[in-house]
Structures are given as C-alpha cells and as structure tokens.
Amino acid sequence: MILDDVLDDLGSNRGVVVDSPPGAGKSTLVTAAAGRLARAGERVMIVAQTNEQVDDLIDRIAAHAPAVTIGRLSAAGYVPSARVLHPTVTVGQKVAELNGPVVTIATAAKWATIKEGSWPVAIVDEAYQMRSDMLLRVAPRFERALFVGDPGQLDPFSTVDIDRWTGLTWDPLQSAVAVLLRHNPDLPVHRLPVSWRLPTTAAPVVAEAFYPFTGFTAGSSPTDRTLAINSAPIDQLDDVLAMAASTGWAHYELPSRHTLRTDAEAAAACAALATRLLRRGAVAVSERERDGGPVTAARTARGTAHRDQAAAVRSFLDPAVGDVTVDTANRLQGREYDLTIVLHPLSGRRDATAFHLESGRLCVLASRHRQACVVVGRAGIADLLDAHPSTEPVHLDVPVRFPDGWEANQAILAKLAEHRIVAG
Structure with a gap:
C-alpha cells in the first residue's frame, strides 16, 4: 500500500x-496520513x-478520524463554514487559542505569520501551488514533512517582477x-499511478499531453460510466452535447476570427451549451452511482483563462x-465535476503568449471532469501555434519544463480534431 511506503520513508x-x-486521491492520501500519524501519537501541522x-481537509479529517482534535488557524474576521463545525474542531487566530490539538491546519499565508510552536511532522497539500519563499517562512515550524501535489498543473504566480531571481536555486516563483x-535531490519521490476522476476516455489523453514520463491510468473501466441526456435534440448545440456524452x-x-479577449x-456559446444541458437534463452513471444521478448545476462547470472571460460567460x-x-x-x-465546458485559452488570439501557452492552465481545464469535457474555441488555433513558436528567453540554471505549452496544446488539439463540430 502506497501510504505505508510513504510513511515509512x-x-x-x-x-x-x-x-x-x-x-488520483491527493486529499484522500493527506487525510489518511494525518489520521495515521495522529493515532500514532504525532502532533501534525497541515x-x-x-x-x-x-x-475541505478539516471536514475530511474529522469524518475519517472523529477522535482526533483539530485546530483551525484563521485570520481575523474568518467565519467558519459548515464543513468546519465539528465538535472536535477549534478555531483561533493564534496557536495558544487552539488548546493543543493533535492536528493544526491553516493556509501557507497564515502559517507564515506564526512565530511560536513547533511540530514533529508537517503535511503540505497542493505543494506544487506553494511558492518556495512560503516554504522558507514556514520550514522552522516542523522537523520533517510530506509534500503532496500535482506536478502537471499551474505553477505559483506573482504580480511583481521576478527577473532578479531567475536562475537562482531559491527563486521564490518556483x-x-x-x-x-533542487537542494535535496536524494529525497524519496512516490507517484500515485491511478486517476479516480478522469474516465477512460480522458486519462490516456491527459497523461500523454501533460505527464509523458510518468503517466497514469483511469481507475474506472469503460463500462463504469455513462452520460445520458434526456429529451429530444433540437439543433447543433444538442449535437455537441451528444458527442460529449458518447x-x-x-x-x-x-x-476563425481575431477577437477581443472577452469574445x-x-x-455566449459556452453559456448556451451549459443552459441547454441543464434544461434538457442529464443522468450520470458511475461506480459511485450505479443507478445514476442527475447532472445538476452544481455538478457542471465552465472554465476560462481570465476572470473577465468568466464574467462574460456568466452574463449570458x-x-x-x-x-x-x-x-x-x-x-x-x-x-471536480461531471461535465465541464471550457473556453480554449488560445481562442481568437493574434499571438500565443507564455500565459496562454502555460501547459498547467490547459491541464487544469481539461482534467476537471468525471464524464465529459466540451472545448469551445475558434478555428485557427493550430495555425496560431505554428506561427508563434515559443519566444520566451532561455535562462541559465532554469530547469526546462517538459512538455512545454506548445507541445501540450498540439497533443490536445490532435485529440479534439476527432470530436470537432463546426458551428454553422
């Protein structure tokens, strides 16, 4: 069992x-590890x-290990959500207010303000989203740590210029x-080999495009999941949904057209597809719901690259x-959702910038679904990629990320070509 191997190391x-x-079960692993360590008498910071x-983690740990006391460090003005209202959970702004819980949990930003206390072990969730300078600030609080995360998704970002640190081994934007x-190359690295979210139609595609060296498989079988859309089709929007369902x-x-970012x-196409799906009704069958469950608004999502694009979709x-x-x-x-409708980051653009080519952004958009993913975009994305090879400067001592955004986009476009419906 991988948890045993991880905790042994x-x-x-x-x-x-x-x-x-x-x-692949990151949150499940974090929850199980925290429970196992707590029951073994370890004080754990998360x-x-x-x-x-x-x-979310508090809710999971409280359900998994109901006898374990949990402290939730928060900022001033924090209002506990329903997920936090367990009898074993104490909320406070300072460590001293938590009454010595077995598990203490907070955001990295909150931990960076904590100057008192130490813990024998820490668990860092979504560790690839955490900037390295945050790790430097919280590292004095623990003796050893378990880092869990997804290397294929979005890197940390900054709103300030970071060129002065580029190439340094402690670059804060890494x-x-x-x-x-980079500083401890001999540390053990484990890999979860199975995605329990992505169906068999998506796992090989996402693995090839974003995880070519490690790969993974789907935890479900081809017959475990089906998506059935109710009522009769009317127009081309229904053809798109039928393609996704099948x-x-x-x-x-x-x-093909060059457009404003808020095309x-x-x-409107993203919104119309979402509206049509929810009006017609759909039933998703999976290993979780053998008799099927309705695909409600809460079980679908629309994804974009920019906030103003999200606002535009919402307005329609x-x-x-x-x-x-x-x-x-x-x-x-x-x-995680049953079905997602995403606006391709390069749709309608005149150029392919580093932001829009970032492989992690497309990986997130293409990997949120349990049943199907609909990609909306203008024709000409492949031509745009060919006309705009990467022009980002190459820096000494900066590890090359592979696959890069250009290659990942081409791999996804090759798959989407098999499922294309041209608007008309």
Whole structure:
C-alpha cells in the first residue's frame, strides 16, 4: 500500500514527495496520513494553499478520524463554514487559542505569520501551488514533512517582477517542491499511478499531453460510466452535447476570427451549451452511482483563462438554470465535476503568449471532469501555434519544463480534431 511506503520513508527522511495526477486521491492520501500519524501519537501541522482547501481537509479529517482534535488557524474576521463545525474542531487566530490539538491546519499565508510552536511532522497539500519563499517562512515550524501535489498543473504566480531571481536555486516563483528537490535531490519521490476522476476516455489523453514520463491510468473501466441526456435534440448545440456524452469529448469550433479577449460569441456559446444541458437534463452513471444521478448545476462547470472571460460567460447564462460554476483555471484547480465546458485559452488570439501557452492552465481545464469535457474555441488555433513558436528567453540554471505549452496544446488539439463540430 502506497501510504505505508510513504510513511515509512517519512520516518527516516526529512522530506518525502508524493506526485499525483488529476483526481488520483491527493486529499484522500493527506487525510489518511494525518489520521495515521495522529493515532500514532504525532502532533501534525497541515499546510494548505487556500481557505477552501483548509475547510475541505478539516471536514475530511474529522469524518475519517472523529477522535482526533483539530485546530483551525484563521485570520481575523474568518467565519467558519459548515464543513468546519465539528465538535472536535477549534478555531483561533493564534496557536495558544487552539488548546493543543493533535492536528493544526491553516493556509501557507497564515502559517507564515506564526512565530511560536513547533511540530514533529508537517503535511503540505497542493505543494506544487506553494511558492518556495512560503516554504522558507514556514520550514522552522516542523522537523520533517510530506509534500503532496500535482506536478502537471499551474505553477505559483506573482504580480511583481521576478527577473532578479531567475536562475537562482531559491527563486521564490518556483514551487516549494521544485526548490526542495533542487537542494535535496536524494529525497524519496512516490507517484500515485491511478486517476479516480478522469474516465477512460480522458486519462490516456491527459497523461500523454501533460505527464509523458510518468503517466497514469483511469481507475474506472469503460463500462463504469455513462452520460445520458434526456429529451429530444433540437439543433447543433444538442449535437455537441451528444458527442460529449458518447465519446467523453467535444470540440465546438467557431469561425476563425481575431477577437477581443472577452469574445462575446464564444462566451455566449459556452453559456448556451451549459443552459441547454441543464434544461434538457442529464443522468450520470458511475461506480459511485450505479443507478445514476442527475447532472445538476452544481455538478457542471465552465472554465476560462481570465476572470473577465468568466464574467462574460456568466452574463449570458439563464438565471433560471440555477447557480452554476464559472471560473478561471486557477480557481478551478483541485475541483471536480461531471461535465465541464471550457473556453480554449488560445481562442481568437493574434499571438500565443507564455500565459496562454502555460501547459498547467490547459491541464487544469481539461482534467476537471468525471464524464465529459466540451472545448469551445475558434478555428485557427493550430495555425496560431505554428506561427508563434515559443519566444520566451532561455535562462541559465532554469530547469526546462517538459512538455512545454506548445507541445501540450498540439497533443490536445490532435485529440479534439476527432470530436470537432463546426458551428454553422
């Protein structure tokens, strides 16, 4: 069992890394590891990257290990969500207010403000999202640590100029794991080999495009999951949804055109597909729901590269279909849905910038679904990639990321070509 191997290595090393593809059970591993360590008498600190992740982990750990006391460090003004309201959970702004819990959990930003206390072991969740400077600030609080994350998704980002640190081994914009392994190359690295989220139609595609050296397989079989759409089809939008339901993918290709970033026609297409799906109704059968469950608004999502694009899609949605998720790849990271409708980051663009070519952004958008993914984009993306090879400067001592965004985009486009429906 991989958890046994991971904890064995953690007992004899200052750090252990667990790499995970999308939906491979990172949160399950973190929950089980925290419970196992707590029951063994260890005091555990857990570092997550967002408040949503913190609250989710508290809910999971409280259910998995109901006898373990949990402390939730928070900022002033924090209002506990329903997921935190367990009898074993104490919320406080300072360590002293938590009454010595077995497990103490907070965001990396909150841990960076904590100056008192130490813990024998830490678990860092979504460690590839954590900037290395944050790790430097929290490292004095623990003796050894388990780092769990997905190496294929979005890297940390900064709103300030970071050129002065480029190439340094402690570059703060590198992920915590990248800096950890550059300075400690002998630390053990484990890999989760199975995605329990992605269906058999998606796991090989995502693995080839974003994880070519490690790979992974789907935990479900081809017969475990089906998506059935109710009521009779009417027009081309229904053809797109039918393609997605039957094959797991659909590419709704709009006419080639250079557009503003908030392309109204593309945003309207994303919203129309979402509205049509929810109005017609769909039933998803899976290993979790053998008798099928309705695909409600809460079980679908719309994904974009930019917040203004998300706002544009939201403006076209029919309020009658319910409160649907429309968000950027950064905010969708770590979340899971039955069906996703995503606007391709390069749709309608005149150029292919580093932001839009980042492989992690496309990886997040293409790997949130359990049943199917619909990609909306304008024709000409492949030509754009050919006309704009990477022009980013090459820096000394900066590890080359592979696959790069150009190659990952080409791999996904090759797959989508098999499922293309041209708008007309």
